[in-house]
Amino acid sequence: MRQLSTQDVDFEQQLTTLLAFETVNDADLLKTVDSIIAQVRQDGDSVVLALTQKFDQHPAMSMHELELSQESLAKAFTNLDTKVKEALTTAATRVQTFHERQVQETWEYKDELGNRLGQKVTPLDRVGIYVPGGLASYPSSVLMNAIPAKVAGVKEIIMVVPAPNGILNPLVLAAAHLAKVDRVFTIGGAQAVAALAYGTETIPSVDKITGPGNKYVAAAKRAVFGQVGIDMIAGPSEVLVYAEGQADDRADWLAMDLLSQAEHDRIAQAIFVTTSAEQLAEVAAEIEKALADLPKADIARDSLKNRGALILVKDRAEGMDVINRVAPEHLELSVDDPDALLDNIRHAGAIFMGRHTPEAIGDYCAGPNHVLPTSGTARFSSPLGVYDFQKKSSIIYCSESGSKPLAETADILAQREDLEAHARSARYRYQS
Amino acid sequence: MRQLSTQDVDFEQQLTTLLAFETVNDADLLKTVDSIIAQVRQDGDSVVLALTQKFDQHPAMSMHELELSQESLAKAFTNLDTKVKEALTTAATRVQTFHERQVQETWEYKDELGNRLGQKVTPLDRVGIYVPGGLASYPSSVLMNAIPAKVAGVKEIIMVVPAPNGILNPLVLAAAHLAKVDRVFTIGGAQAVAALAYGTETIPSVDKITGPGNKYVAAAKRAVFGQVGIDMIAGPSEVLVYAEGQADDRADWLAMDLLSQAEHDRIAQAIFVTTSAEQLAEVAAEIEKALADLPKADIARDSLKNRGALILVKDRAEGMDVINRVAPEHLELSVDDPDALLDNIRHAGAIFMGRHTPEAIGDYCAGPNHVLPTSGTARFSSPLGVYDFQKKSSIIYCSESGSKPLAETADILAQREDLEAHARSARYRYQS
Incomplete structure (x- = not known):
């Protein structure tokens, strides 16, 4: 794992290289995606069905078979282990409670001339949520996308989730039930995005599409932007853990927090920043130790080797500079007095304060959204929220x-x- | 000018055709823009200077000459006619007052377990504003983009405005002075967008780029989205004027309100919706009359012919349906009781209530922003505002x-x- 120090003469250059990440605009990929979108606009259901049979090896013979009933969602929820059912319900409740604080209200005032000025806030009519199938099919993502939309007052939520070979993750369906998703179609890829953006005979067109997906999904979202709204184009996930070698730090905790990011993906990014050379060495050692029996050690090792770093800074001020340069998606502040740092942190998707707030708690059940700006986009964007499902109209009444x-x-x-x-x-x- | 009625058997289809507008993704254009961006990233200042000399026939021999001093902006303001100076100052003050109500604040609460949860709101560090040169170089656009950024607390605003043949609109410079723009470069096109997104030796990289531009600018903004934030990709401007043939209506006023949209652009859209066939005929006649001596009659005629429409609806409920289908950028409600309609209007960029609130007042000086969602995107997006220059970080402290x-x-x-x-x-x- 890469070790850097702000004392290195070429530190700035090394940091730039570490953070460099660009989505490749593969010309073939764009062509494929554009062609799928054009076909879906032209022929609707029949194309969506044919592509679903082809790409997902799905056995459905009609679009009708690609819609899941509310009963099947409810059953998936009922069939969960009690422990999992409770955990999912706790998560949903906490996410809902937090997001209710984000609701924006209509306001108005009268100017000194007697004219009325204001802003009317309304929910979007209909929203599409993309949920990846297969390995990355996470129930937590369903909650994090659907609940803010419901809190905003969106009338209808259409979820799409591909079912390769007809196989679905029952937890994803249970989460859809819990989050009161209105309709679920087992379709995916660029064809699902196109169907949501333009509508087909069976699938209603939506006003906005949110949720993560593979490169075809990302390219399709970028292409339909303007026809519908989209959330951000997500890059690989990252965490920056900051510490100062204080007595209460636990190197094994810090190491596991970094690994919880690294296990996501070979291009996920885990960065540790510390003012203590001794702590840096300890955390490096604990990472090695923990990797020994981690099921996803292979992925984590690749991620740490390719994109991870342990960075030594001279003092807190330098630490804050590095944090603001990185503008991390997730930021953990493992220090005695995290509040003292807050004023100096300008860019971060979510800030995990103190030693008892690991990113994993935020990923599932703290309440705030886990859909966060990646790849430095926290410089100009925000966590997914209720505000993404509300819009404003100016009111002028002279x-x-x-x-x-x-x-x-x-x-x-x-x-x-x-x-x-x-x-x-x-x-x-x-x-x- | 096209006349439609909801009674027409193919009304739905006619309305769809009327509203159809898509930005053409011209492959040659995209290739040119991608190449300009790549060159600017590679060679910085020298490319920006060379392209400015080439495309704008600008006589500058160094980048230094392409930056305007604060003194020259102040001078442009001082040199204005008193009347214009006062008008611009009134507009700036009113825009500022309105936008101050949009500022979002940091919040936090403690959950029942004693964990702190919240949302920290911070301004963007640095923002770029694109101002078109030549014909569409509007001082009002400078105010509408720069003031919300300043109100948000953005530390540095970099404005770019092309100066074809070295010529600039002094009102634009005066507006930049009034809005406290920090630096102004006389560059434009895709090269200006690339310079703002990636930075050059002279031009600092920004976190977000806002403001309208031609198709090269729009394509460049779409291409750099992700590296920086962007505002919406603006389509042609539109107005929908709604009336019910009430006694206080003035057909000449309604006609002129429609024309004030049509004179913008040959692809601008002006739509009149009324419950009264008599009023529809009156307004059509007044439009013809007014066109007789309007300086931009040619443009307005083309706009009305290509994209305008007079639509007869059976009753208020149908009128509201048409409004929500169109989701207009600007909506005028020329009725006695506009408040009674408000609950049923779901999608509109700005709502101009009553007979004494023409769109022109909103374009310049009512206070709310004139950068509004076009082409039906009011279904999912909002006027430009302070919230576009602020971002949020989740706070979790267990x-x-x-x-x-x-x-x-x-x-x-x-x-x-x-x-x-x-x-x-x-x-x-x-x-x-």
Whole structure:
């Protein structure tokens, strides 16, 4: 695993290289995806069915067979072990409670001229949620996408989840039941994204598509952006764990927190930043120790080798600089006084404060969303939230007298922009 | 100008055709833009300078000459006519006052286990604003983009505006002064977008790029999305004016409001919806009359012919249905009781209530933003606002005791997702 120090003469360059990650815009991939979208727009259901049979080896002979009944979702939930049922319910309840605080309300005020100005907040009508099939089919993702939409007041949530060979993860269906997803179709890939964006005879078109997927799904989301809204295009997951070698730190905990990121994916990124060379060595040793009996040790090893790093900084100020440079998706602050650091942290998707808040708690059940900005995009974007499923309309209501001075101002500026119809339209209101 | 009625048997199809508008993804255009971006990333300043000389016939011989001093902006403002200076200042003040209500604040609460949960709100560090040169170089756009960013607390605003043949609109510079833009470069096109996204020796890289531009600018923004944030990809501007043939309506006012949209662009869209056949005919006649002496009559005529429509609806309920189908960027409600309609309007960028609130007032000085979702994207997006220049980080701070039950829940769910390092990382916290 790479070890860096801010004392290295080429530290800046090394850090840039470490963080470099770009989605490849493979021309063949884009062509394939564009062609699938065009076919789905043209022929609807028949194409979606044919591609599902082809790519997912799904045995369905009609679109009807690709929709799951509410009963089957409810049954998946009922059939869960009590322990898992309770855990999933706890997670759903906590996610709901947190997200209820994010609801934005309509507001309005009257200006000094007696004009009413404001912002009307409404939910999106219908939303599509993409849930990956196979290995990365996570029930937690269903909760994290569907619950904020429901809290926002979205009337209908359409979930798509591919079922390769007809096989589905029952926990994903149970989560869909718990999150009150309205309809579920077992389709995936670019064809599912196209169907949600444009609608088919069976699948209703939605206003926004959220949720992670493979590179075909990501390319299809980018292509339909504008026709529908999309959430971010997610990159590989990352964590930055920060510590200062304090007495209460546990090197084995810190190592396992880093590994919980590394086990996700060979291109996931785990970075440890510390002010203590001794702690850096301890954590490195604990990582090796833990890898010995981790089921996904192979993946984790590759991830740490390819994209991981242990970074030694001189002091807290340098640590904060590195954090802001990385703008990590997940940030753990393993220090006695995490609140003291908060003001200096400008960019992070989620901040896990203190030693008893491992990322894993946030991934499942703390309450805040686990869909977070990756690859440094925390510089300009936010966790998925209720605000992603609400939209705003400006409200402007001028009184007869309050309109006149504004109309005169608009007239003057419109003339200077050579927009005469604008000017006259305004003039009518103050010269009448 | 096209006349439709909801009574037409093919009304739905006609409406769909009327609203159809898609940005063409011209392969040659994309290739040109991709190549410009690659060159700017590779060679920085020298490429930006060379392309500015080539495309804008700009006489500058160094990048230094492409930056405007704060003094030149201040001078442009000082040199304005008093009337224009006052109008611009009124507009800026009102835009600022409205947007101050949009500021989002950090919040936090304690759950029943004693864990702290919340959301930290921070401004973006640095933002780029694209301002078109030549004909569409509007000072109002500078205010509408820069002021929300300043209100959000963005530390540095970099504005780019092309100066074909070295010529600039002094009002745009005056607006930049008024809105406290930090730096202005006279560059444009895909090269300006690339420079802002990746930075060059002279131009600092930004975190988000907003503002309208031609098709090269739009394609470049789409291409750099992910590296930086972008605002929406704007389509042609539209207005939907709704009336019910009430006594206080003025057909000449309604006609001019429609024309103020149509004069923008040959592909701008003006739609009039009314419950009264008589009023429909009156407004059609007034449009013809007004076109007789409108400086931009040619553009307006083309716009009305290509994309305009007068639509007769049976009643208010049908009117609301048409409005929600269109999801207009601008919506004028020319009725006695606009408040009665508000609950039924689900999608609109900005709603202009009553007869004394023409769109022109909103374009310049009402206060709300004039950058609004176009082409039906009001179904899922919002006016540009302070929230576009703020971002959120989730805060999770578990207490030692509050962590234990959550860690147990996370452990159970992580095991079911086959993520053993997640499970162990959680287990450490409740088995310690």
